[in-house]
Amino acid sequence: MTDPHRQREDDRPEERQASRPGPAETSLDVGAATLEGKRSQPAKPRKPIFELSGVEVAYSGKVAVRDIGFDIAMNEITALIGPSGCGKSTLLRCLNRMNDLVPGATVDGTINYHGQDLYASTIDPVEVRKRIGMVFQKPNPFPKSIYDNIAFGPRVLGMKGDMDEIVERALRRGALWDEVKDRLKTNAFGMSGGQQQRLCIARTLATDPDVILMDEPCSALDPISTGKIEDLMLELRERYSIVIVTHNMQQAARVSDMTAFFTVALEDDGHRTGRMVEFDETQTIFTNPNDERTEAYVTGKVG
Numbered sequence: 518m519t520d521p522h523r524q525r526e527d528d529r530p531e532e533r534q535a536s537r538p539g540p541a542e543t544s545l546d547v548g549a550a551t552l553e554g555k556r557s558q559p560a561k562p563r564k565p566i567f568e569l570s571g572v573e574v575a576y577s578g579k580v581a582v583r584d585i586g587f588d589i590a591m592n593e594i595t596a597l598i599g600p601s602g603c604g605k606s607t608l609l610r611c612l613n614r615m616n617d618l619v620p621g622a623t624v625d626g627t628i629n630y631h632g633q634d635l636y637a638s639t640i641d642p643v644e645v646r647k648r649i650g651m652v653f654q655k656p657n658p659f660p661k662s663i664y665d666n667i668a669f670g671p672r673v674l675g676m677k678g679d680m681d682e683i684v685e686r687a688l689r690r691g692a693l694w695d696e697v698k699d700r701l702k703t704n705a706f707g708m709s710g711g712q713q714q715r716l717c718i719a720r721t722l723a724t725d726p727d728v729i730l731m732d733e734p735c736s737a738l739d740p741i742s743t744g745k746i747e748d749l750m751l752e753l754r755e756r757y758s759i760v761i762v763t764h765n766m767q768q769a770a771r772v773s774d775m776t777a778f779f780t781v782a783l784e785d786d787g788h789r790t791g792r793m794v795e796f797d798e799t800q801t802i803f804t805n806p807n808d809e810r811t812e813a814y815v816t817g818k819v820g
């Protein structure tokens with residue numbers, strides 16, 4: 518397996534731009550059109566917000582993922598893709614210490630967040646989850662009003678400022694304000710599934726995070742609602758760093774800047790564990806991957 522850190526250090530952005538394949542060479546099933554916009558974007562220097570190295574997660578001593586090393590940058594959308602059970606959600610949950618809440622889960626290796634060890638004893642997991650929000654597969658609003666859903670986190674955290682302004686700002690950033698401004702006091706369960714999911718995104722934004730983790734956020738939504746969430750993700754990228762687990766290859770190709778591909782490997786001792794095969798620019802993963810396992814997956818030859 519290639520070391521993704523070294524690979525990027527040796528590989529200057531201008532050279533990456535120059536060496537990218539043209540549309541005629543792209544034969545994978547997401548199509549050249551999906552990836553076309555990515556090529557025209559100027560390469561900016563990446564600013565890592567998370568640096569992972571040698572990360573291994575086990576449940577009750579059974580290793581679920583091992584040897585994970587890559588970094589996640591500011592103002593980028595990073596997709597985690599791979600077959601079911603390869604450890605994508607497990608890894609995502611490490612990034613805001615949600616695995617602390619899973620009985621029997623242990624995390625080894627290093628995860629630095631803004632250069633600090635996320636798992637150091639001095640780090641407060643509640644503060645971590647304020648800075649690193651999470652959105653789940655199924656929209657999970659609280660059985661409260663739209664307003665109270667958004668205000669919940671800021672109130673619990675004792676955030677200073679005018680609550681009406683905090684709520685409005687979060688709903689605007691969640692691309693929901695115009696749809697709900699006249700019914701803020703109504704129950705969130707009266708919203709459509711897509712609106713509920715945007716409410717859940719807005720709820721994470723209310724506590725001023727810098728990272729949003731999304732675990733298959735569109736899998737319960739129709740294509741129109743999915744499109745709205747994808748548009749929102751692209752807007753949010755300007756201000757936040759987003760990490761998304763998705764089973765939808767087209768979605769990964771459409772929205773993400775970088776992609777990590779994972780697989781389930783059969784170890785010498787007969788156990789199956791999740792491993793990262795490759796981490797690179799999304800365009801490279803989908804058009805010119807390094808590893809044949811990645812190509813087989815993104816072209817749909819193996820599920």
Ligand code: ADP
Nearest residue numbers: 576581600601602603604605606607608619791
């Ligand atoms: P993915 O998100 O890629 O489908 P998961 O992270 O859900 O993969 O699972 C990776 C492995 O860890 C699987 O073998 C799964 O059974 C196991 N696993 C996930 N969550 C738990 C848990 N809470 N307790 C025990 N094993 C778990």
